[in-house]
Amino acid sequence: MKPTTSRAIMLAMVLAVGAACGGTASDSGPASVAVAKPAVAEALDIVALEFAFSGGAWTIPVGTDVAVHFANRGSVEHEWAVLHEGRDIGRQSEFSEDRVLLEVEAIPWDSAVDQTIRVDEPGTYQVICALHGHFDAGMTGTLYVEAA
Numbered sequence: 487m488k489p490t491t492s493r494a495i496m497l498a499m500v501l502a503v504g505a506a507c508g509g510t511a512s513d514s515g516p517a518s519v520a521v522a523k524p525a526v527a528e529a530l531d532i533v534a535l536e537f538a539f540s541g542g543a544w545t546i547p548v549g550t551d552v553a554v555h556f557a558n559r560g561s562v563e564h565e566w567a568v569l570h571e572g573r574d575i576g577r578q579s580e581f582s583e584d585r586v587l588l589e590v591e592a593i594p595w596d597s598a599v600d601q602t603i604r605v606d607e608p609g610t611y612q613v614i615c616a617l618h619g620h621f622d623a624g625m626t627g628t629l630y631v632e633a634a
């Protein structure tokens with residue numbers, strides 16, 4: 487009984503997050519879900535789950551190699567894709583590969599990968615999981631790139 491109830495609550499939460507994202511899409515996009523901007527970090531520890539990224543926001547220094555450890559603790563594949571600034575999407579159907587600035591490619595559940603990323607223009611970038619349906623389910627976040 488209990489696991490089923492927990493699962494139902496989790497699903498309700500996921501749906502609520504999805505609805506909240508949709509509601510703000512016309513203003514500033516799903517990335518506007520209230521998440522405090524974290525301190526600048528030269529190493530990111532990112533965890534993916536159904537259907538969210540842990541933390542949901544990251545800040546890195548501009549023009550600097552940043553070590554990303556991306557762990558998928560979910561039960562399906564996930565990825566972490568940073569979109570070009572100003573090319574945010576409001577729903578999955580707006581996604582196209584040419585919007586991608588850089589990405590940690592999809593990895594299977596219960597796996598992790600290490601990758602170095604670098605962004606040469608300061609700004610605020612939308613991050614998504616571009617796998618089908620994941621963005622609409624709430625898999626989005628914000629990458630802040632700041633002057634070092």
Ligand SMILES: [Cu+2]
Nearest residue numbers: 564565615620
């Ligand atoms: Cu995903």
